[in-house]
Amino acid sequence: MAAAGNEKPKRDTYRHGDLRNALIEAALELARQGGPEAVVLRAATRQAGVVPNAAYRHFADRGALLHAVSQAAMARVARTMEAEQAALLPAEDPVTDARARFRAVGTGYLRFAQEEPGLFRTAFHVPGDMTHAAADTAAGVTGKTPFELLGEALDGLVEHGLLPEDRRPGAEFLAWSAVHGLATLLIDGPLRGLHPAQAHDAGQHVIDMIERGI
């Protein structure tokens, strides 16, 4: 049983053709299992069947690669949130709908955190630009970042009288704080390893708290 890595797709052309994306893809896989610190430049190039230095033709340094991966991961968060909303069956009451769409934002966020902890941690590892992240790289299919989706849902609450207008400013930070904090607890805090169903319950409780306290 020789230890042969499953790398090196043995390209024959001198040029790779799509190295940049291949690197992001490989790094994304590394991030999935192992989080941001597992995104190691040489491993990604190995997987792409290319010499380490080749990466520097597409990324300034490891940080730049990691940032690209982070953006990609964030886009997946957005897609999960969108999917959660899309799965909602419309009630007759638009007020109920607005509320459901708001909750779906949090639920999707938490779902992603549980299902893809590595990617989740990567998405918010070199953050700071969650709010103004280059929309196209960090957005989901609707072209909105997770943060924008949240803001939109909050606007919906106001619009339908579920949130007083004077409470709206800064509300995204309250909601985001609570949900993200729980995600942290679930991923590698004391709530780690919670049964999915229980985790879901915990999520709903946090969202309840937000609705009450926001």
Added chain:
Amino acid sequence: MAAAGNEKPKRDTYRHGDLRNALIEAALELARQGGPEAVVLRAATRQAGVVPNAAYRHFADRGALLHAVSQAAMARVARTMEAEQAALLPAEDPVTDARARFRAVGTGYLRFAQEEPGLFRTAFHVPGDMTHAAADTAAGVTGKTPFELLGEALDGLVEHGLLPEDRRPGAEFLAWSAVHGLATLLIDGPLRGLHPAQAHDAGQHVIDMIERGI
């Protein structure tokens, strides 16, 4: 201007005498500026004036050192929380007191996160044992971990009728989620670099939300 590091306290005895603590101390300083990833074994031994391998007489590996540092950082979190409570001037009303003590838990937590972001991140980097952390290494002067301090404050709320008893179970996770999430936003999220006063306000808003929604 030769590049001379400010290391090597030039010990003369063959034995160091207190290497373990010296390493933790050095690593703590590394963590303060740079967070967990800045805790590099060789740097700590350098600072202690000792060869890299000497560390292995006291820690199984880098992870073990980091864990010790994490515990120490957590103890500081606890102390900051205790200080915040101690600074409270007692009201005549015990109910008001209970509430103030609860809020001080969150305020102290957030204060520490802002004042010592590196240590804060280190404290919860290899977490999972925040709840059951070896009490003596992660505790403050009162011998309680941050988590225990929170639980106690919540008990106080119940005791004085500020929190319905049936809402008590699991309440620490709701409160912790919200406060920790905000800490994350403040440290390296979109709220990073917020003016201390504004950060304080944000913290109070989150705690308001918790009180309302818990």
Added chain:
DNA sequence: CTCCGAATGTGGACATCGTACACAAGGGGC
């Protein structure tokens, strides 16, 4: 069509890191 420059990939090298193994020094119990 040819040729040349810009883009892309290669090779080799270096500093730094974590860590393993064998050895040295010395302090404490008998």
Added chain:
DNA sequence: GCCCCTTGTGTACGATGTCCACATTCGGAG
């Protein structure tokens, strides 16, 4: 006073990020 266990040293190895010089190829200007 002797021996051994603890603690620190020396040397070494593989891995990583990154730098520099060189090779290969693509695509457009002539």
